[in-house]
Amino acid sequence: MQKRILIVEDEASIRDMVAFALRKAGMEPVHAADARAAQHAIAEKVPDLILLDWMLPGTSGLELARRLRKEELTRDVPIIMLTARGEETDRVSGLEAGVDDYVVKPFSTRELLARIKAVLRRSHGDDGSGMVEIGGLRIDGPAHRVFAGDEPVTIGPTEYRLLYFFATHPERVYTRAQLLDHVWGGSVYVEERTVDVHIRRLRKTLEPHRLDGLVQTVRGAGYRFSASY
Known part of the structure; x- marks a missing residue:
């Protein structure tokens, strides 16, 4: 089954680039330009993974990540943060907000796809059956x-x-x-x-x-x- 990936990014050129790479990799991209659009997309169908830009208009990506982690519907959905902020304190802030990984801009789609596949493997792996x-x-x-x-x-x-x-x-x-x-x-x-x-x-x-x-x-x-x- 195709993995549904929600791209929350306000720059259309980046959304289109990532969506193209996802489709080529056999995944289903869904677009959202801000936090409100993201929540509408999630309400329609919960994605398998969320790519979340840090700097969004209105509600920031960091704020949205914290909100998603508190809601039962999205508590277990893996999140990868897309960010131009590469400082250690910023990365730690993202991890503490509940994101599973981060990719620093500018990034290659090859690196991004590798991160997505790694996070999906970890999230859907066998955690024990006993x-x-x-x-x-x-x-x-x-x-x-x-x-x-x-x-x-x-x-x-x-x-x-x-x-x-x-x-x-x-x-x-x-x-x-x-x-x-x-x-x-x-x-x-x-x-x-x-x-x-x-x-x-x-x-x-x-x-x-x-x-x-x-x-x-x-x-x-x-x-x-x-x-x-």
Whole structure:
């Protein structure tokens, strides 16, 4: 089945260039020039992935990403940010807003397609099919749901994969590079700093349930998941 890709970009020339490349790669592009048009397109049919420009008229791409991550309909839809802002603080801001990856302008369509395929693989990969219970958490693999006791935990797709991996490999210390290999699939497009951002987001997700202590930093080594804290 064709992957439906929503392009949220106010520059028509960039939209057309990306759409042409997507069609050539066997994907279905959908256009939106701003946040309002994007939400209309999503309401018609939820895309498989969103390409989101940072600098949009009215509502910024960063603001829209935060909004999409809060809505149940789009919470699990992968987002790649298109941005002219290549500074580390800007990239981290995007990751913390919930985007899965970013591409700095100007970019080649070949690079963009590689990023899209890598993110789609990670998002639709097998995160485990079993039930896991540890440290007050219950993870329903087939349903991709997490519970703290009987209370459901709202969690993003990347944080879910990270949590599932940790919960099925407790008490062992993993470096950032090892986590990238196991959780992100060893993609060359993801920086090690990304791990730190998603660890913070995972802890923030678990904090209201007083379970953030399950994810532990081992100074100079990496991270460990342990029910002993």
